[in-house]
Amino acid sequence: MQLDRISRNILSILQQEARITNQDLANRVGLSPSSCLNRVRKLEEAGLIGPYLSNLNLAKICRSVEVICTVSLKDQSTDAFRSFQSAAQSHPEVVECYTVSGTFDFFLRIVAPDMARYNDINDMLLDVLPGMVNISSHVVLTNVKPFRGYPLDALLEQTL
Structure with a gap:
């Protein structure tokens, strides 16, 4: 799907303000509400938008431990x-799992209620391929820069 300036603006705005009303979105990108809604639906159907999620402040909801793991498989x-x-x-x-290149094979982000539960998950992952999995765990102390969206302008400027 070719992205024109208006579609790029829609994506940028929705990425930062997913709860914006269609009317406000239409005003900000210079379209009628019906045209804007049609654009958003086309972007959704093309798989460029979705699913819609909310960022939760987990520290205010419950106690938890976040662990970043690198995983290497011998097989x-x-x-x-x-x-x-x-x-x-x-x-x-396991809230994120990436297969990656380099010195390890997977990158995981695990969020558990406590270290005991994290250890249970770690043991279960080790038991998938007994003796063939190496997991290096890194407990997150502070999230200095949480994910807040992609830098669309920088990523798309080369495609115009």
Whole structure:
């Protein structure tokens, strides 16, 4: 899908203000409300927008521990990767899982209620491929720069 200036503006605004009304969005991008709604629906249908999520302030809701893990598999087969990916997806506390290049194979972000639960998840992930998984855990002390959206202007300026 080709993104013109208006669609780029819609994406930028929705990324920062997902709860904006269609009327306000239309005013900000210079379209009628019906045209704006049609654009948003087309962007959703093309898979460029969604799902809609809320950023929660977990520290104000409950106690938790956040752990960043790097994972290396000794078995580099497709089956081993699929087994580990499936295990990571099966635990709701694994909130992000990336397959990456470099010195390790996966990057995980795990959020658990306490270290005991994190240790249980760690043990379950190690047991997926006994003796074949190495997990290095890094407890997050402070999130200095939380994710607040992609730098669309910088990323898209080369495509025009």
